[in-house]
Amino acid sequence: MNRGEVRTIVRNIIAEPNATGTWTNDMLNKHINSAYAMLSNEVRDKNYKYYYSTGTITTASGTRNYDLPSDYVASNILNIRNSDGYSLIPDDIRNFDTNDTGASATYYDIANNDIYFDPVPTEVKSYALEYFRVPTVLSADSTELDFPQGQEEVIAWKAAVLAKKSLDDISEYIESEYNAMYKSMLKSVVINKYIRPPQIQVSRGNFGKYWIHNRGQAF
Numbered sequence: 001m002n003r004g005e006v007r008t009i010v011r012n013i014i015a016e017p018n019a020t021g022t023w024t025n026d027m028l029n030k031h032i033n034s035a036y037a038m039l040s041n042e043v044r045d046k047n048y049k050y051y052y053s054t055g056t057i058t059t060a061s062g063t064r065n066y067d068l069p070s071d072y073v074a075s076n077i078l079n080i081r082n083s084d085g086y087s088l089i090p091d092d093i094r095n096f097d098t099n100d101t102g103a104s105a106t107y108y109d110i111a112n113n114d115i116y117f118d119p120v121p122t123e124v125k126s127y128a129l130e131y132f133r134v135p136t137v138l139s140a141d142s143t144e145l146d147f148p149q150g151q152e153e154v155i156a157w158k159a160a161v162l163a164k165k166s167l168d169d170i171s172e173y174i175e176s177e178y179n180a181m182y183k184s185m186l187k188s189v190v191i192n193k194y195i196r197p198p199q200i201q202v203s204r205g206n207f208g209k210y211w212i213h214n215r216g217q218a219f
Contacts, residue, residue, distance in 0.1 A: 001152040004141030009156035035158035040135045047189040053133040059121035065114040071133040078130040154181040
């Protein structure tokens with residue numbers, strides 16, 4: 001379903017089939033985009049796999065910060081693994097020593113839409129990045145919704161609620177129908193989260209650096 005099709009449903013809900021009445025297409029598009037953003041966030045919260053994405057960051061010698069993927073959602077790094085399959089440890093950038101260098105990074109932090117590594121890498125290496133991405137932006141009526149299949153209509157009902165509320169003209173029927181569809185949508189996307197704990201490297205102490213197995217065994 002694309003944005004134009006969603007808008008047609010919205011117009012049917014609010015009983016205004018064309019753009020000559022209260023709501024222009026641009027006005028409804030804004031409500032649709034808002035509803036889409038709100039509900040996409042709900043989907044992400046309930047089903048981490050839906051907007052799950054992967055990428056690769058390749059280091060260069062002497063460079064400690066790198067651009068994140070353009071579709072990265074702020075504060076939603078899931079995991080960063082080195083070429084050996086071990087996860088880097090999230091840490092505060094204030095703990096990083098810019099004079100500390102090493103072949104591979106052990107720690108990372110996110111700041112200013114960049115990812116920072118510690119120690120500063122001295123070799124070209126690739127790191128696998130797992131993160132939440134933003135859904136496809138509805139930039140045109142022909143843009144397809146990036147949303148759970150079969151659940152797109154809930155966005156139209158949410159947009160209708162927003163449109164009505166913008167004029168203090170909320171309909172109890174529209175709101176009740178939306179609430180029912182919203183609950184149904186949430187049930188359809190909820191999953192059981194069986195996540196294996198990652199393998200992580202441990203240091204920041206006097207005992208040196210070693211790896212913790214995902215079952216808690218050091219080796």
